[in-house]
Amino acid sequence: MIAALSLPHLLLADFGLSAALLAFCSALYAIPAALRKDARWLASARHAAIAPFGLLTLAIACLEGLLYSGAFGLEYVHAVTSRAMPWYLRLTALWGGQAGSLFFWCWLLSGFSALVMLRNWRRERDLQPGVTIVLMVTLLFFLGLVIALENPFNKLWVAPGGSVSAGTLQPVGALPFAPADGRGLNPLLRHPGMIIHPPMLYLGFIGFVVPYAFAIAALVVGRRDDAWIRVTRRWTLVAWMFLSLGLLLGGRWAYDVLGWGGYWGWDPVEIAAFMPWLTATAFLHSVLIQEKRGMFKHWNMSLIILTYALVVLGTFLTRSGVLSSVHAFAQSAIGPWFFGFVALLLCVSLGLLLKRWELLRGDNALDSWLTREGLFLLNNLIFMGILAACLWGVMYPMISELFTGQKVTVGPPYYERTTGPLFAALLLLMGVAPLAAWRAGAARRLGRAFWKPALVAGLLPAGALLSGITQLAALLGLWLAALVACVTLYEFYRGAQARARITSSGFWLSFAQLVLRNRRRYGGFTIHLGVVLMAFAIIGIELFQSETQATLSYGEQLSIGKYQLRYDSLVEFPASDGRVITRATLNVTQDGRLITQLFPRRDFFTDSQQPMTIPAIHSTLADDLYVLLVGWEPAGAGGATFKVYVNPLVNWLWAGGLVFIIGTLVATWPERWELQTAAERARALHLPARSVTRGV
């Protein structure tokens, strides 16, 4: 007798699949309904666009139930969970594999769609059909892929010959089959950073669908005004924040788990997630110019389209076998579909853009490079330069094979050398742009504002030079980062000081009011400060990382930098979840004083025969002492080998990331006047309510 799925599991799986199918139908119905020029049909389309969220929530709940209770008769549950895994890992295994993560994608997308339908419905009435259609087409595409090609509800079947297959429907003559245990999630992915990193990245990716939907809808109806772009900007900021957070958490995971003290490896998959971030960052800057001066309209539209295309391309690159990468990409049949989808969306979007070209002419013209808008343009060009470098590097093997028949690849040195100077140029712009005036650009005036912070910032590299640092790249980097810090902090100080004078209140109260009343401006500056901290960290770890290795017996020491490490003992013991842990104890002293004990270890997962090296880290603001246990003699003999890194300033990276995210939150939070209803605003302005609904 072969074990089969239990009845509750069978019901859950079929119920979940049915809910997913219903969601698909509902989204499908919403498209023709939205095309009808009739308010009641449109209202119906709106409901049909909200419904998939409820239905997919049910389906996700079913899948979570199956994962939690170990329904190993399902292909997906069997592939990503096992009995030995704790409950929270069984739940987060939802995005541990291909089918589940795509399904999770769909659910998040339906959530965003519902949110748009609920929140932005009243305001941009003429955009509603277009927005609804774009969102639902995207949902249909991804949900269709899941249902047809990567179905997480697929059951396992065993044929009379004994061969096991997976599918939704029972093959003729086959019987349902439920293995006693699953294969379990890869131990390397059992890290808190890895548990929240994918959802953040997905939220970021999917968030960019909404700005794209608004942009396309605005192109379709031929909107002349920029009101829609305000809605779009907020959504872009939200998506951008999640994407930034996802990238940061991925870096932290790599630092903790991959065991070489690196946080970013210029891996194709990392780059795939980084590229939409670049275009979105460029957009967030240049959209300011459109709002203030009515310029760069074609450009902004192109950036929104490009960002979305890169999101879909990124999903495609990570989910197909095109690139060789450290990251996961199960080979599967979905590649060509993605390629077709990207091609289609680019054709349609660019066609629409060309059709509305005249309508999007700028209201003003650029006068000089040294104006605020001129420098923003420069900033955009440099962001595009970094994007081009990334794109060229990722595509290089394919392009070279096309033309020479031989695959040629580029690695981290290529990316470091091309993007390094461009990042430095961005830092310089970050320091100069806040000093430049709108419209009128005069070199002399800019020079007058620039020399003081430039000089003050020079103190830092001067100090570094005195302490023996002679690398030109480090000195230049330190000067640039210090320059941005000076200019940005001075902007805060100047604003608060002026406000304190006018309102005659205290400095810190004025400071808080200043930030709260101008959230975008000062949120943006806070983000710049986060970037400064990260720049310091990157200079530290990239240029000044030191490493050593040694085989020690009990009681022996090794030293690195200011630290001495004494190897005291090695123990081996089994853990409750089937791991065997080998753990060394090291006493760390600095200037003869004991500062901490470190326990680098190696876990061996017996069920998957997979070892996992877990570094021990002593973190301070100055540096990280990062120790790996890389080998040992059989028990009792005592000798063990350690690889030790000192990573200067690396914690500034995480601190900078935190400041960065806080800044984004400040910039995203709605201002008070935006929270007022149209009626309240009209009352305040003594206008009829209708005339101001468009304003926001």
Add this chain to the structure above:
Amino acid sequence: MTTTPEENTTATTRPARTRFLVGGGLLIAAIVYLILTTAAGTSTYYYTIEELRARGGTAVGEPVRISGAVLGDSIVYDADALELRFTTVNIPGEQSEIDARGGLAAVLHAATTDPRAVQLPVVYYGPRPDLLRHEAQAILTGQLGADGVFHADELLLKCPTRYEQELPQQSAAR
């Protein structure tokens, strides 16, 4: 990208417009130059083990990237010296060929059991990666030594057999 921001400058006076076009053009040219020269200077050929062997003596010392299947029995790790030696076996380089033979897991398994497949000994200095095991796919960057051993500077491993989601792991000699 169908547009450049310069196109918004319809009302700009002619000298200003020229300034923008020249400045932007120079910047773009500089970036393109930087990208192309760096790519040419840092690129490495991606060979299969068979192709590398076929190149004979000319391949010695040339920076290349190769990919092969790991033979589990051949792994020798000297933890004191952090010296890792193992043998890799040729697998096809084309994704389409791998697909045609039943996917990466099947190709790796077939390679390790084929006595006629071309082999290549590898040496790598560094900690033994957690994912180094029999039938893993090794992607190696380095150069072939005169001794016929491949000296890897970077070692990247994937194990498609065990989990649906392949495993990320990278070791880099830095």
